[in-house]
Amino acid sequence: MGVCASSSAPVVLRRSSPHNLSRLRITRIMIRAVIVMNTQGKPRLLKFYDFQPPEKQQELVRSVFSVLSGRAENVSNFVDADAIFGPGTQLVYKHLATLYFIFVFDSSENELAVLDLIQVFVETLDRCFKNVCELDVVFNFNKLHTILDEIILGGQVIETNSEEVLKAVEEISRLEKSSSTISLVPKSVSGRFGR
Numbered sequence: 001m002g003v004c005a006s007s008s009a010p011v012v013l014r015r016s017s018p019h020n021l022s023r024l025r026i027t028r029i030m031i032r033a034v035i036v037m038n039t040q041g042k043p044r045l046l047k048f049y050d051f052q053p054p055e056k057q058q059e060l061v062r063s064v065f066s067v068l069s070g071r072a073e074n075v076s077n078f079v080d081a082d083a084i085f086g087p088g089t090q091l092v093y094k095h096l097a098t099l100y101f102i103f104v105f106d107s108s109e110n111e112l113a114v115l116d117l118i119q120v121f122v123e124t125l126d127r128c129f130k131n132v133c134e135l136d137v138v139f140n141f142n143k144l145h146t147i148l149d150e151i152i153l154g155g156q157v158i159e160t161n162s163e164e165v166l167k168a169v170e171e172i173s174r175l176e177k178s179s180s181t182i183s184l185v186p187k188s189v190s191g192r193f194g195r
Contacts, residue, residue: 031114031155032089033060033104034121034148036137041065044099044137045144049155060084068093068100078111094118098134117160121151124162128169146172 033052036045043061052060063084071079073095081091085104092114093102101118124147125132129140137144150165152158159165 030109030157031103031105031117031152032085033102034152035061035064035100035102035104036144037061037065037100037102038134039069039095039098039100041069044134045141045148047145047148047152049152064091064102064104065100067091068095068102077115090114092118094122096122099137117151117157120160120162120165121148124151124165124169127162127166143169143173 032048032050034045034047035043037043041062043058046057046061048057064081067079067084077093079091079093081089081104084091088107089104090107090109090111091102091104092111093100094115095101101122103114103118105114122132125136125144128143128147129136146169147165150159150168159168
């Protein structure tokens with residue numbers, strides 16, 4: 001066991017290959033899952049950073065919904081998730097309009113920092129979609145995943161500034177648009193075939 005320089009939480013060291021003893025890989029998942037669901041319990045975005053089969057994902061979503069739907073409005077946004085996701089996990093959520101934004105994470109992480117991370121995600125969505133609603137989430141799931149991937153990658157938080165996230169998402173959108181206009185078939189050939 002080692003210790004991460006930025007945290008006193010243990011870091012698990014695993015060999016990446018049995019044939020190469022000199023290479024060690026550091027594995028530490030801070031964020032285990034991000035779930036966005038509506039108030040009826042329908043998942044609108046699911047991102048698990050530790051592998052879960054689809055059946056297990058649906059079971060976890062149902063369990064999370066049953067816990068959240070039974071909570072009063074005036075209680076804490078922090079939930080001990082040991083019974084749902086296993087020992088050492090917590091859940092932080094934010095209920096906005098018809099959506100729950102839920103982050104599941106290791107209990108060694110700071111709950112308020114994760115709540116702020118949800119705020120960064122929601123603010124970025126608001127700025128990207130001009131006041132995000134459930135329909136934006138449903139019809140723009142690719143963009144949601146892109147935004148989330150700019151904030152969290154492999155369970156690790158990589159960006160907390162919504163301005164930087166927006167810049168990266170705009171750059172990706174610009175590149176996607178420019179690459180979609182490039183044709184691999186020359187015009188002289190495509191004209192012959194009615195394209």
